[in-house]
Amino acid sequence: MAEAARSKPSPHQGIFEPWNDPDAEPLIRFQNVTKRFGDFTAIDDLSIDIYEREFFALLGPSGCGKTTLMRMLAGFEAPTEGTILLSGQDISPIPPNRRAVNMMFQSYALFPHLNIYENIAFGLKREGMPKNDIAERVDEMLRLTRLERFAKRKPHQISGGQRQRVALARSLAKAPKLLLLDEPLGALDKKLRQDTQFELMDIQEKTGTTFVIVTHDQEEAMTVASRVAVMDEGKLIQVSTPEELYEEPNSTYVADFIGDVNLIEGKASPSGDGIDIHWAEGQPPLHCKTSRVFSEGQTCHLAIRPEKVAIHSEEPEAMNKLQGKVLDIAYLGNISTYHVELPSGHVIKAQTANNRRIARRSFTWEDTVWLSWTETAGVALDR
Template identity: 55%
Template sequence: MKSLGSIRRDFAPWSDRDAKPYILFDGVTKQFGEFKAVDDLTLTIYEGEFFALLGASGCGKSTLLRMLAGFEAPSRGNIVIDGEDLAGTPPYRRPVNMMFQSYALFPHMSVEKNVAFGLRQERMPRDQIAERVDQVLRLVKLENYASRRPDQLSGGQRQRVALARSLAKRPKVLLLDEPLGALDKKLREETQFELADLQHQLGTTFIMVTHDQEEAMTMADRIAVMDQGKIVQVATPEEIYEAPNSRFVADFVGNVNVLEAKVLRAEGGRMSLEAAAGFTIETVNAVDASPGQTVFYALRPEKLRISGEPLTGSNVVAGEVWDIAYFGHVTSFRIKLDSGEIMKVAMINATRVSPLQLTWHDRAWLQFDDDAGLVLTR
């Protein structure tokens, strides 16, 4: 399947003040006894968007999806799709369909009959069913597997059958609950791009629940990071990674070094920080903070340079090589600073033989640019 590449970057209705949300969660709360699975949550999603709900187990993301599908009712608040309040609307009358993690295929039915099942339940004419099934099987590249049963397919093929069955009814919104969780790592990586490209080809609104950061970053137009029933940040993958609004988001999405520090000076868009780890940080990414105030400096491992020779200049700190992990395309170092803190460093292996000859317990120096990290106040 040909990748759509940069086409996705042109899709940004949330930046248009006149754009109307397609899906609205308005002050939604869901309680189970005294426990609030979703807590006074408000969220807008736009038509044609691939939206990801990202968070750890128990954060409320699946409950939110189930309320949209109609499997759970909100304790308070409203859920609206395309201007229609869904209160009291049963699942089978909602313009949504859900693809479950388990795929839930009928083992005794062929691929063709699995895909056609929902259409037959709606008593669609037989010739229209055949045409629709043929369309969606060609869409997911399974037209030559129509007569096979699920146990005769690979994991990736079963995933595509489940997707075809979900799309056959042409829902306005497709809900995906951990859609790639049953696939092995390599197949999951390949399927991420296929699924994202298919969604943009169809223009259907997709809402995906996942705890996998890579899945969300690869496929979604926007991501909502959730914690304890609340949304912590909603933004594009780039913004979530490069401009997290809190330590929680910075730490949850990707690897990061979070250094506690006090503000020394802040003027002209620059800041000087005294890190608790015992060195001075100079940054151009100033925030509204006063001298003496405690802040946190978030620095991604790939933004650091590492050397076995002493480095000079600003934003330099030394330590001892504590751990090394070789991943092929990148080597990960854990450096124990003289203060005892551990700093994570990621070095891209751009050549077959690394010019950096560092091993365990060697002395190492780290350096980063003044625009490499982000100052956080919470």
Template identity: 60%
Template sequence: MAAKAVGPVKRSFAPWRDPASAPFIEFRNVTKRFGDFVAVDDLTLTIYEREFFALLGPSGCGKTTLMRMVAGFDEPTVGEVLLDGQNLAGVPPYRRPTNMMFQSYALFPHMTVEANIAFGLKQDRMPKADIATRVEEMLALVKLTPFAKRKPHQLSGGQKQRVALARSLARKPKVLLLDEPLGALDKKLREDTQFELVDLQQKLGLTFLIVTHDQEEAMTVADRVAVMDQGRIIQVATPAEVYEQPNSRYVADFIGDINLLEGRITVCNDGFIRLDCGVGGGTVEVDQTMDATPGENGWFAIRPEKMTLSLDPPENPTVNCIAGDVWDIGYLGDVSIYHVRLAGGATVKATVTNRTRLVERPISWDDKVWLTWPRDAGIVLTR
């Protein structure tokens, strides 16, 4: 029988929108201090059962500390961490229904693949026959049955990653904690493994909590993403909402490429905003509902792929249109990224899909170009 796609499950899964849904993992006003340093600052967060949740942010933002508090390696200085309704305060790591997969994999070099997977089960004093059955299941799950007798030094990076994953899942935890799990893999293998993780999580029906600084990884695997900075959560939303509707310049700038045009709000009513972005930016009109006051400063945020690049001026070059000179071009194969220098000196990016093979580039360095976009292409931010 053919494997089923996860699409129908993914489309219907949104317990955070249901007021009757009870959180599976809760952080209640959690603060964690290490001496004078505040790693987590009065943070409240809810994660739901069977959710693939990503903590995303730069190094030192507190995401790994949050994960360690779920695992039991750190305790909150203030606040509570709950799992399935139970306060985890004082519960040692080995008594928590969680398991962690580390970036380094931490495989035992002198043990075979099957012995590495069986290690935690032996520590739990599981009967030998049950251990053998479980190890067999895990090997089949991660497609490593032919490699059962090999040792870690005989495996590729991707195979080691699968062994570590199988070992983490062997004890059937309620929550799998993934600390930068794909960081050691090359780009192509990392991309393939991201989708394998999603399929595996759906198949097992477990709650996955992943810590990463790789935005593409978080956007690919997660049902929801929490963007963090300096111990606080800036925004929690689905990957599409974080990308298309960031709540601040920090989130807009952290997730993907963004162009930010600063200006003054002149009109804000009935789902319509007009922004005067001055020299270079011109007049920007946006279909958007928000609380803002005319005269207030704002930033128009638009992704490079939402802009249309042309050598010919549009019919109305005064609204949602900026002109400039091509300053630089980056060819990435599937797309080209154009850096356009505006009249005021600012530079914006525009992405053009390379739909045909490039024999001669139609728009080249130093060309005068116009960038245009529809009213629903970007968003106005006030913080």
């Protein structure tokens, strides 16, 4: 997950940060939107801005409201309360087929009796576009998605990844302002899904279309998106760039949902430019630098990623250091994760990179080891 947190450098980093520009006008604006189904509140007083050319991800567990949010954008559901603006216009009264929005479904919904060329051209023909213009636009989409060689094939004659690209080409053919992608890669195997994520990013960048993707796959969201909205029970928990979500979560929910994390609960005691966390009887307090203000004795949580915890055979010179015993080891090829049990019963995970191809493992089961981390390695959270 540490790798996934580093998204591509362009256009999502550097100068492309419209959310930090007070003069930038959002393409999509949810204003105090609530959606109820009977007594059930699927979306609860939600406000969010999405900007032109963003690749925006809605991330959360099943039932968190992300698909309902997308269906309201597409026009399949209407908000119970609040307003949804697209380019400054309230889109609630506009039917789905009149919106400058297209939606790509997980099933792809390709016509099996039409070839790839005809599938991409279908929507353009229905709109009455001239034949020459259709041919030019379809050829452009085939080139964009690298499907020129498959234009005459039927959907059942190409692979799952290629069908995904056909559905994408068809969705983009009408040049929508906004493309909605509902779990678009869920049907692909892991390796193909990873490859296709980068293809999606390249296509989004080339077309300049705003993409909004719904996914429950945190790694997918962190890989493709300029910003990610983490949702739970119809509410936005945090909206940030992948880097900020991973390194600066605003709650234990986000820290635990995004990647792997150690969460240590304790009582705060203000100390210098941070806090001391008193967390277990007989254990030294842990120090964490933080700009958050904690009162004496306030319950707090230290969130620290396993790759930021060092593991040693001898006691290190460090402000935060704990001794324990290796309980379990997970070898994942590029990294090894050590589960270390402390005398208090807490289990802390530490990761080491396997930099050399053949190397004897430094630590094994039941070894007594030391763990350490710096005072800036963890994040102190108040909720």
